[in-house]
Amino acid sequence: MEFETVIGLEVHVELLTKSKVFCSCTTEFGGEVNTHCCPVCLGMPGVLPVLNKKAVEYAIKAALALNCEIPEFSKFDRKNYFYPDLPKAYQISQYDLPLARKGYIEIEVDGKPKRIGINRIHLEEDAGKLIHEEGKSYSLVDLNRTGVPLIEIVSEPDIRTPEEAWLYLNKLKTILQYIEVSDCKMEEGSLRCDTNISLRPKGSDKFGTKVELKNLGSFRAVRRSLEYEERRQREILEQGGVIVQETRRWDEARGITIPLRSKEEAHDYRYFPDPDLVPIVIDREWVEKLKSELPELPDAKKKRYMEEYGLPAYDAGVLTASKALANFFEECVSQYHDPKTVSNWVMSEMLGILNETGREVDEIPFKPEQLVKMLKMIDSGTISGKIAKEVFRDMFDTGKDPEAIVKEKGLTQISDEKELEKIAKKVIEENPKSVEDYKKGKEKALGFLVGQVMKETRGKANPQLVNKILKELLG
Amino acid sequence: MNLSELTIHEAHELLSKKEISSEELTKAVLDRIDKVEEDIKAFLTIDKERALEISKKVDKEGDFSNPLAGIPVAIKDNICTKDLKTTCASKILANFVPPYDATVCEKLKSEKAVIIGKTNMDEFAMGSSTENSGFFATRNPWDVDRVPGGSSGGSAAAVAADECIFALGSDTGGSIRQPASYCGVVGLKPTYGRVSRYGLVAYASSLDQIGPITKDVRDCAIVLNAIAGWDEKDSTSVNLPVPDFTKSLVEDVKGMKMGLPKEYLGEGIEPEVREAVLSAARVFENLGASVEEISLPHTEYALWAYYIIAPAEASSNLARYDGIRYGVRAKDSDDLIDLYKKTRSEGFGREVKRRIMLGTYALSSGYYDAYYLKAQKVRTLVKADFDRAFEKYDVIIAPTAPTPAFRIGEKTGDPLKMYMSDVCTIPVNMAGLPAISIPCGFSGGLPVGLQIIGKPFDEATVIRAAYTFEQATDFNTKKPAL
Numbered sequence: 017m018e019f020e021t022v023i024g025l026e027v028h029v030e031l032l033t034k035s036k037v038f039c040s041c042t043t044e045f046g047g048e049v050n051t052h053c054c055p056v057c058l059g060m061p062g063v064l065p066v067l068n069k070k071a072v073e074y075a076i077k078a079a080l081a082l083n084c085e086i087p088e089f090s091k092f093d094r095k096n097y098f099y100p101d102l103p104k105a106y107q108i109s110q111y112d113l114p115l116a117r118k119g120y121i122e123i124e125v126d127g128k129p130k131r132i133g134i135n136r137i138h139l140e141e142d143a144g145k146l147i148h149e150e151g152k153s154y155s156l157v158d159l160n161r162t163g164v165p166l167i168e169i170v171s172e173p174d175i176r177t178p179e180e181a182w183l184y185l186n187k188l189k190t191i192l193q194y195i196e197v198s199d200c201k202m203e204e205g206s207l208r209c210d211t212n213i214s215l216r217p218k219g220s221d222k223f224g225t226k227v228e229l230k231n232l233g234s235f236r237a238v239r240r241s242l243e244y245e246e247r248r249q250r251e252i253l254e255q256g257g258v259i260v261q262e263t264r265r266w267d268e269a270r271g272i273t274i275p276l277r278s279k280e281e282a283h284d285y286r287y288f289p290d291p292d293l294v295p296i297v298i299d300r301e302w303v304e305k306l307k308s309e310l311p312e313l314p315d316a317k318k319k320r321y322m323e324e325y326g327l328p329a330y331d332a333g334v335l336t337a338s339k340a341l342a343n344f345f346e347e348c349v350s351q352y353h354d355p356k357t358v359s360n361w362v363m364s365e366m367l368g369i370l371n372e373t374g375r376e377v378d379e380i381p382f383k384p385e386q387l388v389k390m391l392k393m394i395d396s397g398t399i400s401g402k403i404a405k406e407v408f409r410d411m412f413d414t415g416k417d418p419e420a421i422v423k424e425k426g427l428t429q430i431s432d433e434k435e436l437e438k439i440a441k442k443v444i445e446e447n448p449k450s451v452e453d454y455k456k457g458k459e460k461a462l463g464f465l466v467g468q469v470m471k472e473t474r475g476k477a478n479p480q481l482v483n484k485i486l487k488e489l490l491g
Numbered sequence: 492m493n494l495s496e497l498t499i500h501e502a503h504e505l506l507s508k509k510e511i512s513s514e515e516l517t518k519a520v521l522d523r524i525d526k527v528e529e530d531i532k533a534f535l536t537i538d539k540e541r542a543l544e545i546s547k548k549v550d551k552e553g554d555f556s557n558p559l560a561g562i563p564v565a566i567k568d569n570i571c572t573k574d575l576k577t578t579c580a581s582k583i584l585a586n587f588v589p590p591y592d593a594t595v596c597e598k599l600k601s602e603k604a605v606i607i608g609k610t611n612m613d614e615f616a617m618g619s620s621t622e623n624s625g626f627f628a629t630r631n632p633w634d635v636d637r638v639p640g641g642s643s644g645g646s647a648a649a650v651a652a653d654e655c656i657f658a659l660g661s662d663t664g665g666s667i668r669q670p671a672s673y674c675g676v677v678g679l680k681p682t683y684g685r686v687s688r689y690g691l692v693a694y695a696s697s698l699d700q701i702g703p704i705t706k707d708v709r710d711c712a713i714v715l716n717a718i719a720g721w722d723e724k725d726s727t728s729v730n731l732p733v734p735d736f737t738k739s740l741v742e743d744v745k746g747m748k749m750g751l752p753k754e755y756l757g758e759g760i761e762p763e764v765r766e767a768v769l770s771a772a773r774v775f776e777n778l779g780a781s782v783e784e785i786s787l788p789h790t791e792y793a794l795w796a797y798y799i800i801a802p803a804e805a806s807s808n809l810a811r812y813d814g815i816r817y818g819v820r821a822k823d824s825d826d827l828i829d830l831y832k833k834t835r836s837e838g839f840g841r842e843v844k845r846r847i848m849l850g851t852y853a854l855s856s857g858y859y860d861a862y863y864l865k866a867q868k869v870r871t872l873v874k875a876d877f878d879r880a881f882e883k884y885d886v887i888i889a890p891t892a893p894t895p896a897f898r899i900g901e902k903t904g905d906p907l908k909m910y911m912s913d914v915c916t917i918p919v920n921m922a923g924l925p926a927i928s929i930p931c932g933f934s935g936g937l938p939v940g941l942q943i944i945g946k947p948f949d950e951a952t953v954i955r956a957a958y959t960f961e962q963a964t965d966f967n968t969k970k971p972a973l
Binding site: 055058059060066094100104157286287 | 593695696813816
């Protein structure tokens with residue numbers, strides 16, 4: 017039997033507000049344990065939460081960027097459970113009236129756009145962190161993160177492959193970074209993802225029994241765990257077995273999922289409206305204002321790059337995948353006449369070095385105008401394209417201006433015809449065999465001779481000029 | 492006359508004229524505590540040294556322009572006081588010292604009131620007799636074999652026994668008014684949202700409200716002036732202008748329309764109580780008010796709906812007492828779950844556990860609609876009853892409690908009987924209305940309270956009616972013989 021995979025994602029994203037969602041403590045990451053806390057986020061007796069309007073604003077911005085509807089009326093509920101990282105023993109969250117509903121994210125599957133529905137987005141507070149020290153009979157708790165605003169983005173079960181899940185996550189991350197509501201750093205826990213996956217016979221409209229996957233530390237882990245789980249479930253079903261509804265944990269090292277808890281062990285969270293907070297009434301005008309303030313989103317930007325700059329879809333897609341990268345690119349283009357040249361440099365050289373060194377765009381030590389300066393040095397013949405690559409790498413290492421690098425290292429291109437002629441003559445003298453070959457009609461031999469001139473000048477010779485001079489000398 | 496017997500306004504006058512000092516007044520109150528506390532047991536903590544220190548400081552500054560400056564006050568032990576133990580009369584918080592003040596305490600301190608101690612109560616404000624205190628029972632100054640009411644029994648008894656000049660209590664289902672009634676003092680539950688709940692240890696957040704317990708209505712207005720008002724730390728406090736409530740201290744109820752709900756005078760109401768309330772109605776009529784019998788048909792359901800909503804909220808509010816971060820932690824637990832179980836089993840008393848279980852059940856998946864949601868609908872109906880009545884009437888008068896103070900131990904074995912003692916006060920919390928209890932008679936030598944219920948945020952009219960009644964009668968001048 018052929019099976020169809022059905023996947024849904026629950027993504028938690030920390031919002032970049034300066035202060036926590038229900039008190040004025042800082043949300044800064046890092047920090048000495050238990051220093052970003054106050055009686056309110058510590059859940060001490062008698063304290064009350066006060067909603068941070070900025071968190072609502074960021075959540076609405078995210079919802080708008082993800083094409084959601086924003087109902088006028090929303091409220092907070094308490095999700096009750098005991099755990100040492102949850103000081104009040106309940107999490108302030110949203111149950112039946114979330115801030116936003118019915119949105120979507122567009123991804124590209126086999127060259128065609130596909131919409132993945134978003135069921136809901138709600139605002140809630142983050143919990144703290146337990147620290148288990150090796151060999152100790154106790155655990156410690158750090159409550160710095162307690163009360164940091166989170167949005168939970170729940171997708172519809174529209175995803176059909178692990179690859180689509182991966183694309184959805186990347187797109188989601190890009191959009192949220194674009195609108196600057198979250199930095200979406202999975203390694204710092206500011207983006208977390210749980211997945212639901214089930215299989216059903218192809219053509220069936222009924223869902224199969226789903227399994228929830230947890231402990232997914234990276235987008236790669238999301239994809240790998242789904243691939244594993246897809247395989248595991250298919251094997252069971254093909255052998256006539258049944259899938260158990262349960263939560264499974266991804267074991268990254270072993271590359272498998274293992275049972276965490278069954279449906280019977282699931283919590284009854286006893287949700288009820290939080291009596292300490294008043295319902296949220298969302299002002300329409302405010303929503304419209306936030307909507308009008310949204311920046312250009314990645315899809316629109318990609319389209320514009322293709323139309324306005326004449327870039328191929330591939331280039332436009334790569335450049336707009338990160339707002340920082342797109343910003344860098346646009347800064348360059350605003351000062352340089354040929355977008356494609358910029359795109360080539362950014363995509364091959366710049367991204368290459370970034371990938372190689374594991375650095376982010378915002379860690380680039382030089383400014384877009386310095387890259388432009390370098391491109392103009394190529395155009396004016398000051399340096400060759402080959403030398404430029406060397407200069408570019410130096411700019412990454414030192415953050416120095418290209419002119420300074422060229423000057424310090426004496427990399428200025430030799431365009432003095434007389435000087436080049438001298439070197440060319442010397443090369444011709446030393447390579448009679450190649451000269452003979454060339455004269456017999458072997459074009460390749462000229463390339464060798466040009467290369468020899470370049471070698472003599474340590475790459476500084478203007479290659480077009482060398483070409484021309486050699487041709488003339490060899491008649 | 493002993494200085495401890497003074498009201499706020501009497502003491503204020505003497506302090507302003509420098510005829511007495513705050514230190515003398517505070518000493519007199521502390522002496523009184525020394526003398527009668529063994530019989531009354533109103534206090535969980537007496538902050539003697541600090542109180543004297545502060546009174547001396549206030550004397551030294553010499554500025555008594557504030558009506559509460561230099562006045563000794565007792566605070567119910569579920570209201571957080573910075574650097575002063577706040578236990579909610581629970582073993583689980585036996586060692587809890589808040590690093591912050593409740594907003595009301597901040598306000599009292601800025602008015603230079605002198606906090607002398609923390610008063611006993613039913614554990615986490617759950618109870619009607621103060622017998623549910625995790626430490627000891629408080630006794631009624633009028634008859635030490637009887638309860639002072641609850642849950643603010645310590646505050647009401649302390650005021651009645653002159654162990655303080657005034658006190659703060661909290662009222663979730665009658666916890667200010669019922670003990671005020673039992674102890675023959677004045678107790679006001681303000682409109683929900685009138686006084687900040689920040690720092691009030693939550694029992695049932697949608698019902699809890701802090702209010703004054705005082706020796707007369709004038710003092711009540713003075714204290715309400717000091718503690719009322721919007722607070723940015725409490726999202727449920729309401730940003731409305733706060734009138735000067737002492738302006739309502741006028742002897743005039745002419746033309747005031749009063750409703751007397753028949754449901755509050757029927758079965759279960761002791762005849763002497765009914766008689767006292769009816770004669771109070773006649774007093775009002777003689778003063779020029781009109782009193783008509785009305786009906787609040789959903790009254791009988793209010794109590795039962797309350798015992799769904801309040802425990803539901805409590806089950807969540809009290810979940811934080813897990814022995815992890817503060818309070819008492821059980822010894823010798825095997826693992827995390829065992830730690831939770833032991834801490835909470837040992838730390839909470841029977842009534843608290845009963846309500847946590849009731850509330851947990853009511854919120855459980857599959858029962859939520861049948862219990863919690865239905866109770867909320869009842870709450871809406873109860874409120875609608877009052878809304879309708881207030882279209883026609885300025886205030887509603889009723890008994891505060893169906894009986895005078897009962898004997899210690901009389902109802903501890905029967906929670907339902909105990910719950911019934913709040914039958915006249917609970918509907919008011921469910922509707923979020925302001926209501927006062929003032930002395931209106933005696934039954935077998937025990938005080939009987941009259942409840943005057945007002946429109947939302949119309950404490951002013953409630954105070955005016957109460958003041959007029961108080962001036963026309965002498966029930967509040969009687970003191971228990973201790």
